[in-house]
Amino acid sequence: MANPFCKTEYLMPSNSRFHNEKMLATKHTISWEAGSIPRSSLFDDTFYSRQHGQSETAYVFIDGNRLPDRWSSPEHFTIGELGFGTGLNFLETWRHWIDARSPSQQLLFTSFECYPISADDMARALAAWDTLKPLSQILISRWQEQPSLPMHWQIDQQTVLQVDPGKAEQAVAQWSDMADAWYLDGFSPAKNPDMWSPALMQQVFDHTAETGSFATYTAAAWVRRNLQAAGFAVSRRKGFAGKREMMFGQR
Numbered sequence: 001m002a003n004p005f006c007k008t009e010y011l012m013p014s015n016s017r018f019h020n021e022k023m024l025a026t027k028h029t030i031s032w033e034a035g036s037i038p039r040s041s042l043f044d045d046t047f048y049s050r051q052h053g054q055s056e057t058a059y060v061f062i063d064g065n066r067l068p069d070r071w072s073s074p075e076h077f078t079i080g081e082l083g084f085g086t087g088l089n090f091l092e093t094w095r096h097w098i099d100a101r102s103p104s105q106q107l108l109f110t111s112f113e114c115y116p117i118s119a120d121d122m123a124r125a126l127a128a129w130d131t132l133k134p135l136s137q138i139l140i141s142r143w144q145e146q147p148s149l150p151m152h153w154q155i156d157q158q159t160v161l162q163v164d165p166g167k168a169e170q171a172v173a174q175w176s177d178m179a180d181a182w183y184l185d186g187f188s189p190a191k192n193p194d195m196w197s198p199a200l201m202q203q204v205f206d207h208t209a210e211t212g213s214f215a216t217y218t219a220a221a222w223v224r225r226n227l228q229a230a231g232f233a234v235s236r237r238k239g240f241a242g243k244r245e246m247m248f249g250q251r
Ligand SMILES: C[S@@+](CC[C@H](N)C(=O)[O-])C[C@H]1O[C@@H](n2cnc3c(N)ncnc32)[C@H](O)[C@@H]1O
Pocket: 028, 046, 047, 048, 082, 083, 084, 085, 086, 087, 088, 089, 090, 112, 113, 114, 115, 116, 166, 167, 168, 169, 185, 186, 187, 192, 194, 195
C-alpha cells in the first residue's frame, strides 16, 4: 500500500503542524504503544482504545448501532465506516455477522480510507486479537498483495468489503449507496477535525437509509452539533472503558 491516495495539499494546510513534513504524506507512519497498540504519527492518536480495541468495537460500533439485533430481519445490510485503519472494526463486525446472519442475507461493508497502513503494520496490530485470527489472516494476505483501491472484495458468499480511497469529505459525497449503520471512527475530533466537519456529517446523513443509525466513541459537543445540524437525532450513553460518554443516533 505504498501509494498515497491523498494529495499533500489536502493533508497539510499551511496552519498544520505537519506543513513541513511532506514525506509523511506518502506513508502512514505508525509507532507502537506497549508493543502492540498502533499510534498514527500523522494524527498523533491511537487507532483504538488502549484498554481493549476489540471490545471497544463491540461496545461502541456494533452495540451502539444495535447490531446484530437488526440483522434478525432477513434484509441485506450496508455499513459505512469513516476510517478503515487496521481493519479491526471490519473484522469484529464480520465475526458477529457470520454468527447472526441468515442464509442469502448480504452485508456490504464500505470503509473510507485516505491513508492506508502497510500490511506489516496491519499484521502486527491484528496479532493481538486471538478470536479474530482466522479472519484477520484472510484480510492481511489480501493487503499484502497490495490491492489497488477502490477495493471491492467478495470476502465470503454473504459479505462484500469495499475500501474507498480519497478524503472522506469527497469520497462519501460520491458514494452511490446508503448505509443502514455508520461507524464514525476518524481519530479524535481535536486531532482530525476534517473527519467530523459539518460538510462531512451532512454527507453521512445524506447517505443514511430511512431507518439508519450511527455510532461513535466521541461525545465532543461540536461534533454533536454538527450531527444534529445534519439531521440526526443524537443520544448519549456511557463511553467505553472509563470514557464519560459516547454518541449514537438515528436518521
Ligand atoms: C481511528 S483510525 C480508524 C480505526 C479503524 N476503524 C480500525 O478498525 O482500526 C482513523 C482512520 O481514518 C483515516 N483518515 C483520517 N483522516 C481521513 C480523511 N480525511 N479521509 C479518509 N480517511 C481518513 C486514517 O488514515 C485512519 O486509518
